[in-house]
Every structure is written in C-alpha cells, then in structure tokens.
Amino acid sequence: MAADRFRNADVTTLEFEKRYIHKQGHPIWASVTVSLVSSSSGAPSHFITHIKDITLRKHAEQALRESELRYRELFENATDMIFTTDLDGRFTSVRGLALQSGLLVLPRRLRCLGCGYG
Structure with a gap:
C-alpha cells in the first residue's frame, strides 16, 4: 500500500494510474496522487489523496493507438x-x-x- 512506499523511501508524494471497477461492473481509470502530511515534529500525521477520473483520456489514447496501427498497416x-x-x-x-x-x-x-x- 502507499504507506509502505512512504516508509521505505524518502518521498512525500506518489502519483500513479489505477483501474477501478465501477459498482455497475465497467472499468474506470483514475489518476491517483497521495501526499504524506507530517506534523510539526516531522512525524507522519496523515495522507491526502486526490483521485481524478481519466477514463475518457484512456479511451482516447486507445482509439489513437488503434488508428495509428490501421494507418501504418495500410501505408506499409x-x-x-x-x-x-x-x-x-x-x-x-x-x-x-x-x-x-x-x-x-x-x-x-x-x-x-x-x-x-x-
């Protein structure tokens, strides 16, 4: 989990993309940013997590890859x-x-x- 990454490395923010499954069963892609907040003494206090839905971007990237492949096959x-x-x-x-x-x-x-x- 994110807490282990913060303990094992000298980082205060992690960013990654993750696929979630919606309760209706379809996938949703998210960009996740987790930041560690420390107390005034420097001890870890809590995390702030920001999750942004990037499903439309992921669909557009896949459509672009498929289009480029079709064009390349046609061209070659x-x-x-x-x-x-x-x-x-x-x-x-x-x-x-x-x-x-x-x-x-x-x-x-x-x-x-x-x-x-x-």
Missing part, C-alpha cells in the same frame, strides 16, 4: 503508391509495393531523401 502494405510531402512539396515518405519491388522508379526530381528509395 499498400499496392498503390502512397506518399506524404512537407509544406514545400518535398517528399517525406514514399511507400508502395510497386516502388519497393523496383517496378516503379521515381524520376530524379521526385526522389525522396531519407525514404530509402531512389
């Missing part, structure tokens, strides 16, 4: 050529099986520095 396994450019029109990434296999060769003016092709 595309049979069509897919590319990105910066605001100056320079290629920043180029992918596609035709390009990787050498069936498609970019003209020199379109080559992408750092993309591994051309």
Whole structure:
C-alpha cells in the first residue's frame, strides 16, 4: 500500500494510474496522487489523496493507438503508391509495393531523401 512506499523511501508524494471497477461492473481509470502530511515534529500525521477520473483520456489514447496501427498497416502494405510531402512539396515518405519491388522508379526530381528509395 502507499504507506509502505512512504516508509521505505524518502518521498512525500506518489502519483500513479489505477483501474477501478465501477459498482455497475465497467472499468474506470483514475489518476491517483497521495501526499504524506507530517506534523510539526516531522512525524507522519496523515495522507491526502486526490483521485481524478481519466477514463475518457484512456479511451482516447486507445482509439489513437488503434488508428495509428490501421494507418501504418495500410501505408506499409499498400499496392498503390502512397506518399506524404512537407509544406514545400518535398517528399517525406514514399511507400508502395510497386516502388519497393523496383517496378516503379521515381524520376530524379521526385526522389525522396531519407525514404530509402531512389
């Protein structure tokens, strides 16, 4: 428990994330901050605990991870050529099986520095 962590280390505040189960059975994520309050003599007196619901943030982080995975799989396994450019029109990434296999060769003016092709 938190009291043991305070006794075994020279800390006065602990922060961690924890998953709780709601009484209706669904998970709730929380950011927990526990602070040790000491008396004027320096002896531990009591704890102050702050619990913040971060369930929506956790759902958003999971949705972002899933979206990034879908994009990466699409980008890396595309049979069509897919590319990105910066605001100056320079290629920043180029992918596609035709390009990787050498069936498609970019003209020199379109080559992408750092993309591994051309």
